[in-house]
Amino acid sequence: MISNPDPAKDQRAIVAIDLDYYYAQCEEVRNPAIKGKPVVICVFSGRTVESGAVSTANYVARNLGVKSGMPIALAKKILQKNSDSVLLPMDTEYYVEVSDRIMETVRTHGEKFEQASIDEAYLDVTALTKADFQRAVAIGREIKNEIFAKESLTCSVGIGPNKLMAKMAVDSSKPDGIMTILPDEVKYFLNPLPVGKLFGIGPKTEEKLKGLSITTVGELASANVIVLSEQFGNKLGFTLSRMANGVDTDPVVDREPEQMSRIVTLKHDAESFDFQEVLKPLVGDLSRRLTTSRNLSKAIGIILITTDLKIKSRTRTLDTPTNSEIDILKVATEIFESYFGQENFEDKSSHIRRVGIRVSSFVKSTDPKSGTLFDYL
DNA sequence: AATACCGGCGAGT
């Protein structure tokens, strides 16, 4: 048995910040008159007046039964008796703008910062607080206060010994809360939870675990790691076991995005359509985003979603990285034509519902305006 | 044998 000479040494204090019902709250701030009403942020696909899905809803709408991902038509049905309901289209640009400002203020409150999504971030405050959770809570309160003072937005805060536990804490403190899970409390917190509540375990994994008679996190924690590895593969098997025990050594890292994509729903499912016409604006957007982030992409891919909602994707790696709209559109078109050119599309019942483009495998460009092979000569 | 790439899937916001 090797004992740790100084256990406090690798004890971390991690803060998770999660903006409450983010898109809907942004809209409430922009137009306070809708506060108190059911607010639903929708992604309208443009097929019919109400086709599409719910992205986010405020708590008034959630309490009436509106959920993320549900069809807009269903949300409307649920809300039909509430004549004051507000359905708004997503305004991603605005949400990103507000998020960017918030993330910059959050960043200043810790030594290491990681943005996990548009409305979530982690801070490592170990050194700053000497891993004293009381002090981490104080930092969490400061962050809440500062975000509210600057943007009139509420957020929730979770504090834990690692990212996983901070995330579990923030989830149970929502909305507008703050919660700590101390190292000693980890097992008490986790053990009684159903496995599906553990971050990273979705419906598929939950079902499979059920088949192994594992329904609680405590049961998962004491499950045989060898068995888990056989069932889920090496990586996931070990990860499940570690997660269930509240163990997570992933560092807080300030990462750059590693891919960007855009996708749209076609007006009608189609066997063929004007690929370039549909893709041009999406590619233009990605090209601009590559340029402003000073990236060149080495891999271009197209994404197709068929009538049966199956995803098909094809990627091509380039000899010369690019950020050029023309180059990207040309490659995307080539991929599309070689894949679907003439009757590569098997059965006729399945047509194309959604089309998208993805760029990945980035390399930094020195000159933000560059991006053609010119730079490589 | 090691590494790179590829396509599908799962999970999350």
Place this chain on the structure above:
DNA sequence: TCATACTCGCCGGTATT
């Protein structure tokens, strides 16, 4: 019934060196 738009990570297969 209807079923968005993103991002990240892993798996198993195949190609490249």
